[in-house]
């Protein structure tokens with residue numbers, strides 16, 4: 449029910465306004481591209497793509513552990529306030545998040561895609577609903593199930609997690625892999641032995657868990673397929689990422705992104721846009737459901 453050009457008569461400058469807001473923010477702080485992309489994923493996976501993650505409140509989704517590190521809400525706010533001047537009451541916050549995610553990818557060097565629009569903003573945001581989000585130590589079977597629950601297949605999973613080609617993770621979400629994996633007092637055997645000392649230097653045992661490390665070593669700001677090469681080389685940082693290579697269900701798809709072994713190749717930057725359009729259609733509110741918020745942090 450979303451469509452490209454949804455606001456072509458009601459707010460023709462919507463794409464320009466959002467793009468300018470994202471561009472201004474990302475030029476000032478390039479790490480915000482990753483923040484904005486992740487916001488959209490965390491929105492869509494909880495109550496559908498309805499801006500629920502944007503709502504403030506004492507027990508809103510933002511307060512749940514996986515959402516506490518989210519960054520870039522002020523980018524959405526900036527776009528919204530300009531849109532309320534240009535075309536008041538017309539553009540949903542959920543659509544702004546969808547456009548901003550695309551624009552962030554393009555600013556990081558990714559390939560553009562057309563974003564179908566027409567989402568409505570939700571009225572509900574509960575921290576407890578964030579259990580649907582995939583966890584960094586979920587087995588592949590659980591990752592697959594959580595994506596399948598949202599009508600996303602295994603290829604969509606491997607493609608969308610490729611979003612980790614930009615951005616960082618805090619030591620606290622992966623340092624257990626470096627020192628005491630599954631109570632073995634040993635590192636995770638999936639980590640390349642040459643990579644292990646690098647990660648240990650970045651995240652010393654018992655050190656500052658909030659220190660941030662690139663999820664795609666050597667290419668943290670570029671939207672490229674280097675992430676998959678790192679996975680193949682035992683240089684995945686998150687346990688869930690490393691498993692995309694070690695698990696036989698997902699490895700062939702990583703191989704296709706790398707153009708390996710006579711498999712039908714996949715071009716990451718083309719597939720990413722396709723899978724983002726699919727993700728952007730999760731559990732949409734239609735007709736008179738929801739509303740068009742005046743500010744993205746609160747319901748009307």
Ligand code: HEM
Pocket residue numbers: 479481482483485486489517519582583584585591608609611612614615616617618619621686688
């Ligand atoms: C199995 C699925 C996924 C898991 C388990 C997962 C988990 C994580 C974790 C643990 C972090 C680090 C958070 C922190 O320490 O601040 C992270 C960061 C990130 N994730 Fe995911 N993620 C998944 C899928 C995705 C998808 C589908 C996207 C986008 C399409 C995405 C985009 C990002 C980005 C851009 C960052 C970096 C954020 C920043 O630098 O602020 N992730 N993810």
Ligand SMILES: [Ca+2]
Pocket residue numbers: 490491492493494495496497498499500501
């Ligand atoms: Ca949502």
Ligand SMILES: [Ca+2]
Pocket residue numbers: 612613614664667668669670671672673674675
């Ligand atoms: Ca990269």
